[in-house]
Amino acid sequence: MRSAHTVAQVRASEADLMRDLPEGALMQRAAAGLAHAILDLLGGGYGRRVLVLAGVGDNAGDALYAAATLCRRGSAVDVLVLGPHTHQAGLAALLAAGGRLIDSVDSVAVAVADYDVVVDGIVGIGGRPGLRSEATAALAALAGVPVVAVDVPSGVDVDTGEVDGAHVVADLTVTFGTHKVAHLVDPAASACGAVHLVDIGLDLPVAAVEALQPGEVAALLPRPDGADHKYTRGVVGIRAGSNTYPGAALLCVAGASAGVAGMIRFVGSDAVADRVRTVHPEVVGPGRVQAWVVGPGADDGAAGTLREALADGVPVVVDADALAAVDGPLGVPAVLTPHAGELAAMLGVERAQVEQRSLHHARLAAARFDAVVLLKGRHTLVARPGGDVRVTTTGVPWLATAGAGDVLAGLIGSLLATGLSPWDAASVGSWVHGAAATRASAGGPIVAGDVAHALRGILREIH
Numbered sequence: 001m002r003s004a005h006t007v008a009q010v011r012a013s014e015a016d017l018m019r020d021l022p023e024g025a026l027m028q029r030a031a032a033g034l035a036h037a038i039l040d041l042l043g044g045g046y047g048r049r050v051l052v053l054a055g056v057g058d059n060a061g062d063a064l065y066a067a068a069t070l071c072r073r074g075s076a077v078d079v080l081v082l083g084p085h086t087h088q089a090g091l092a093a094l095l096a097a098g099g100r101l102i103d104s105v106d107s108v109a110v111a112v113a114d115y116d117v118v119v120d121g122i123v124g125i126g127g128r129p130g131l132r133s134e135a136t137a138a139l140a141a142l143a144g145v146p147v148v149a150v151d152v153p154s155g156v157d158v159d160t161g162e163v164d165g166a167h168v169v170a171d172l173t174v175t176f177g178t179h180k181v182a183h184l185v186d187p188a189a190s191a192c193g194a195v196h197l198v199d200i201g202l203d204l205p206v207a208a209v210e211a212l213q214p215g216e217v218a219a220l221l222p223r224p225d226g227a228d229h230k231y232t233r234g235v236v237g238i239r240a241g242s243n244t245y246p247g248a249a250l251l252c253v254a255g256a257s258a259g260v261a262g263m264i265r266f267v268g269s270d271a272v273a274d275r276v277r278t279v280h281p282e283v284v285g286p287g288r289v290q291a292w293v294v295g296p297g298a299d300d301g302a303a304g305t306l307r308e309a310l311a312d313g314v315p316v317v318v319d320a321d322a323l324a325a326v327d328g329p330l331g332v333p334a335v336l337t338p339h340a341g342e343l344a345a346m347l348g349v350e351r352a353q354v355e356q357r358s359l360h361h362a363r364l365a366a367a368r369f370d371a372v373v374l375l376k377g378r379h380t381l382v383a384r385p386g387g388d389v390r391v392t393t394t395g396v397p398w399l400a401t402a403g404a405g406d407v408l409a410g411l412i413g414s415l416l417a418t419g420l421s422p423w424d425a426a427s428v429g430s431w432v433h434g435a436a437a438t439r440a441s442a443g444g445p446i447v448a449g450d451v452a453h454a455l456r457g458i459l460r461e462i463h
């Protein structure tokens with residue numbers, strides 16, 4: 001599991017550990033890991049030109065001690081102090097190793113573009129969102145030079161992933177002890193670049209935000225055994241599509257056809273059902289199910305279709321048009337799968353507000369509707385009542401294509417039908433869907449059907 005802890009959790013763990021360690025030991029561990037990561041990025045230290053942006057706190061201390069190591073490996077290091085002072089011992093170590101203090105990026109002997117890397121030690125977990133004007137000006141002058149952020153890109157809100165004004169956009173973020181929420185949750189996560197975790201020995205509690213890794217997905221995926229038959233494996237029912245949007249029914253059934261459930265039932269107009277069975281002859285008609293998927297392409301029949309599905313008292317996936325009919329808890333275990341626009345409409349706020357504060361709004365909706373809320377996006381969030389969140393880090397931007405959500409709803413419904421909890425079904429389904437998109441894309445364009453086709457290959461490998 002990739003776990004993302006809050007600043008308060010990190011500080012508490014640090015305090016526990018520091019009781020048994022000499023002063024400064026954790027900073028030395030952090031700085032050593034940081035120096036190695038920068039050397040890796042640069043392919044060595046000799047002859048490289050490095051600029052450290054140093055703020056007032058321990059984040060600068062990490063950057064300055066790491067830079068001293070780079071100096072000893074033959075790098076030319078300049079340091080620009082942003083603020084009234086900086087980490088004194090770290091600065092002394094850097095100067096002793098041969099680093100130079102500069103007054104501004106304009107005052108360096110080399111052209112600014114000749115720096116091989118900028119090390120962002122402006123603020124870390126002690127920072128407030130936003131950057132001061134001198135930091136913004138320095139970063140603007142350094143545009144185009146690769147940036148390594150120390151712990152977090154300075155200026156982002158570490159505990160929420162929100163941004164408020166200027167912030168660093170890094171190519172690599174080197175963090176310590178554990179991931180922070182900003183490494184997983186957008187928009188801050190998009191500013192991190194690749195994230196490298198350095199172990200400094202912290203003993204941490206359970207995290208409220210996490211990202212499944214392949215081993216956990218494999219452990220959660222249901223597998224039939226010799227005693228199973230199609231009914232014990234779970235039957236998923238799809239109520240999707242309409243005469244206006246028949247394709248949504250096909251895509252939703254294609255997502256449910258990943259093979260995890262034992263059987264698929266389809267309920268819809270005769271015309272749509274005929275088209276579904278032409279493409280998916282194994283799909284059967286109405287009957288008992290262990291989970292329903294309601295909403296993709298349902299058009300104006302969505303509210304009635306949701307009512308019918310809820311009458312069965314089994315878990316439901318509510319997607320697309322049916323989300324507009326949700327105005328409170330549904331009374332059955334449920335996964336709601338809105339994108340930002342749909343969640344905004346459900347909560348009576350603007351889409352931009354949901355995009356800016358995605359973690360907050362996903363948690364708010366999970367509490368208000370007493371359901372698992374899967375907020376779709378680059379890093380999809382899966383929130384459950386109580387505030388726990390899983391973030392999906394699989395997928396590629398090519399997945400932002402019409403109908404991809406229909407495939408996802410079908411897949412999550414089939415996982416729910418096997419008996420997974422709404423929380424596990426949503427997060428596992430989202431992970432597999434993203435991995436299938438990455439596989440199908442191979443760096444190029446895809447349509448939703450390609451994602452559905454790639455699902456079984458991913459499931460086969462992950463087992």
Ligand SMILES: NC(=O)C1=CN([C@@H]2O[C@H](COP(=O)(O)OP(=O)(O)OC[C@H]3O[C@@H](n4cnc5c(N)ncnc54)[C@H](OP(=O)(O)O)[C@@H]3O)[C@@H](O)[C@H]2O)[C@@H](O)CC1
Pocket residue numbers: 010011014026027028030055056057058059060062083122123124125126127128129130131132150151152155176177200
């Ligand atoms: N905890 C751990 O386990 C370990 C932590 N380690 C390292 O320590 C880092 C945390 O260090 P930290 O606590 O000294 O805070 P840090 O982020 O450097 O600076 C905060 C100061 O900056 C200021 N400031 C605030 N906002 C600002 C802004 N927007 N723009 C400009 N300035 C701003 C504000 O000062 P003020 O302006 O209020 O006087 C505040 O006091 C952590 O990220 C990691 O790198 C590792 O060494 C090892 C283990």
Ligand SMILES: Nc1ncnc2c1ncn2[C@@H]1O[C@H](COP(=O)(O)OP(=O)(O)O)[C@@H](O)[C@H]1O
Pocket residue numbers: 320339376377378379380395396397398399400401402403404405406407408433
């Ligand atoms: N920038 C992005 N990067 C990766 N995946 C994305 C991005 N934007 C959207 N997605 C994913 O694409 C899918 C789009 O689903 P959705 O908006 O419901 O489409 P539709 O309603 O047409 O089926 C979701 O799985 C979402 O997480």
Ligand SMILES: [K+]
Pocket residue numbers: 059120121122123124149150151152153154
């Ligand atoms: K930083």
